[in-house]
Amino acid sequence: xxxxxxxxxxxxxxxxxxxxxxxxxxxxxxxxxxxxxxxxxxxxxxxxxxxxxxxxxxxxxxxxxxxxxxxxxxxxxxxxxxxxxxxxxxxxxxxxxxxxxxxxxxxxxxxxxxxxxxxxxxxxxxxxxxxxxxxxxxxxxxxxxxxxxxxxxxxxxxxxxxxxxxxxxxxxxxxxxxxxxxxxxxxxxxxxxxxxxxxxxxxxxxxxxxxxxxxxxxxxxxxxxxxxxxxxxxxxxxxxxxxxxxxxxxxxxxx
Amino acid sequence: xxxxxxxxxxxxxxxxxxxxxxxxxxxxxxxxxxxxxxxxxxxxxxxxxxxxxxxxxxxxxxxxxxxxxxxxxxxxxxxxxxxxxxxxxxxxxxxxxxxxxxxxxxxxxxxxxxxxxxxxxxxxxxxxxxxxxxxxxxxxxxxxxxxxxxxxxxxxxxxxxxxxxxxxxxxxxxxxxxxxxxxxxxxxxxxxxxxxxxxxxxxxxxxxxxxxxxxxxxxxxxxxxxxxxxxxxxxxxxxxxxxxxxxxxxxxxxxxxxxxx
Numbered sequence: 443x444x445x446x447x448x449x450x451x452x453x454x455x456x457x458x459x460x461x462x463x464x465x466x467x468x469x470x471x472x473x474x475x476x477x478x479x480x481x482x483x484x485x486x487x488x489x490x491x492x493x494x495x496x497x498x499x500x501x502x503x504x505x506x507x508x509x510x511x512x513x514x515x516x517x518x519x520x521x522x523x524x525x526x527x528x529x530x531x532x533x534x535x536x537x538x539x540x541x542x543x544x545x546x547x548x549x550x551x552x553x554x555x556x557x558x559x560x561x562x563x564x565x566x567x568x569x570x571x572x573x574x575x576x577x578x579x580x581x582x583x584x585x586x587x588x589x590x591x592x593x594x595x596x597x598x599x600x601x602x603x604x605x606x607x608x609x610x611x612x613x614x615x616x617x618x619x620x621x622x623x624x625x626x627x628x629x630x631x632x633x634x635x636x637x638x639x640x641x642x643x644x645x646x647x648x649x650x651x652x653x654x655x656x657x658x659x660x661x662x663x664x665x666x667x668x669x670x671x672x673x674x675x676x677x678x679x680x681x682x683x684x685x686x687x688x689x690x691x692x693x694x695x696x697x
Numbered sequence: 698x699x700x701x702x703x704x705x706x707x708x709x710x711x712x713x714x715x716x717x718x719x720x721x722x723x724x725x726x727x728x729x730x731x732x733x734x735x736x737x738x739x740x741x742x743x744x745x746x747x748x749x750x751x752x753x754x755x756x757x758x759x760x761x762x763x764x765x766x767x768x769x770x771x772x773x774x775x776x777x778x779x780x781x782x783x784x785x786x787x788x789x790x791x792x793x794x795x796x797x798x799x800x801x802x803x804x805x806x807x808x809x810x811x812x813x814x815x816x817x818x819x820x821x822x823x824x825x826x827x828x829x830x831x832x833x834x835x836x837x838x839x840x841x842x843x844x845x846x847x848x849x850x851x852x853x854x855x856x857x858x859x860x861x862x863x864x865x866x867x868x869x870x871x872x873x874x875x876x877x878x879x880x881x882x883x884x885x886x887x888x889x890x891x892x893x894x895x896x897x898x899x900x901x902x903x904x905x906x907x908x909x910x911x912x913x914x915x916x917x918x919x920x921x922x923x924x925x926x927x928x929x930x931x932x933x934x935x936x937x938x939x940x941x942x943x944x945x946x947x948x949x950x951x952x953x954x955x956x957x958x
Binding site: 589591592594595597598599600601605609610613614616 | 780804
């Protein structure tokens with residue numbers, strides 16, 4: 443309905459580059475076993491889409507990403523709210539958080555494999571670990587940024603902790619929390635594909651590896667562009683949602 | 698005078714030997730003050746005289762460094778639901794993600810009012826401040842005066858015995874301010890509540906109050922108390938023309954000038 447959310451002028455550069463590459467390849471009678479022509483990539487993508495293999499792989503990757511996000515973002519929200527509200531809790535967690543955060547998710551693949559073996563559980567765990575951080579950090583900041591006046595209103599009404607968190611703190615911090623969630627979504631996709639390429643026989647990453655092993659560079663590129671397209675679509679959907687919710691009167695601050 | 702009969706009954710709110718200091722710097726010193734039931738007490742003074750600090754003590758938002766704050770004879774240890782606070786910064790005190798009725802509903806939800814009674818009560822409270830037509834609007838869709846009315850409506854829902862008002866009309870234009878002054882007087886007359894009203898507007902203090910307390914800064918202390926001997930109900934056209942009003946305004950103006958030199 444709201445196609446204005448997407449500016450189609452953004453398509454000029456990528457389409458232009460591909461068209462130029464195609465024309466150049468045809469004019470120079472270009473032959474290569476590693477870098478296919480754009481038309482070959484499009485053909486491979488069409489075949490993979492039509493036989494269902496590409497959509498099947500996409501579903502597997504998205505399922506893992508969604509599962510990991512659900513766990514990681516929920517934990518990030520809970521810990522972030524507690525750490526934002528209670529200085530004591532923040533002090534308790536600070537060293538742990540800051541020393542775990544720099545560990546790359548990929549570096550945890552061997553441990554995850556030992557614990558979970560191959561499959562969804564291992565991938566979801568690593569995605570959860572990745573999406574936990576941005577939600578945690580932005581929730582802490584957003585909760586700390588809640589206007590002190592609102593917290594005073596809650597105090598004056600003698601609201602209990604649960605009511606204060608759900609009726610005042612989280613709604614007030616929601617725009618900030620959502621920014622963390624958007625970052626987490628992006629990271630979740632990256633880690634999902636990475637884990638699939640590195641170890642897990644699932645999803646888009648694994649499909650790419652299989653195409654490479656069967657010497658199908660056209661299919662590798664088709665998957666690569668597809669991953670980019672899926673990521674772009676998800677981000678566009680989130681942006682649209684963000685504008686829908688936080689651009690409304692309910693979240694617009696009066697100047 | 699309003700407190701002629703007062704000594705017989707104990708003070709509703711009493712400050713006894715209050716000292717407040719932040720980081721060793723004295724903010725309030727030697728405050729002894731009684732507020733009686735039904736009294737409209739206005740507090741004026743230059744900025745930094747601790748008017749708002751005094752209000753926060755009464756609200757239970759701040760404990761004194763020394764001395765006692767008593768409510769109905771008991772020490773105030775925290776906020777109480779029958780004491781309502783109206784802040785000057787109405788847009789920060791309202792929940793922007795809730796409509797006008799949602800903001801009032803917050804009080805009923807917190808008080809545990811049965812769900813089926815809430816809608817009627819919200820409607821009646823909003824009607825009392827003239828917001829019946831705007832129940833479904835969000836604060837960002839309301840003018841400043843309407844937002845302040847909404848904050849007053851939310852306080853009305855608490856059915857408070859005491860109103861603590863911290864320069865509530867300071868950010869509003871003159872016309873809106875006058876109509877809200879009259880609305881507060883009407884609400885107070887209807888409900889017989891007690892009001893502690895902080896303002897920097899001397900005329901507002903005289904117009905509204907039974908008594909005006911003038912404070913001095915560095916450190917904040919009570920400098921003088923002026924009973925306001927003006928008849929009720931007050932009237933925006935005639936009250937300011939009365940000799941007592943003009944006399945008090947002159948006295949208070951000279952007092953404020955005196956604190957600034």
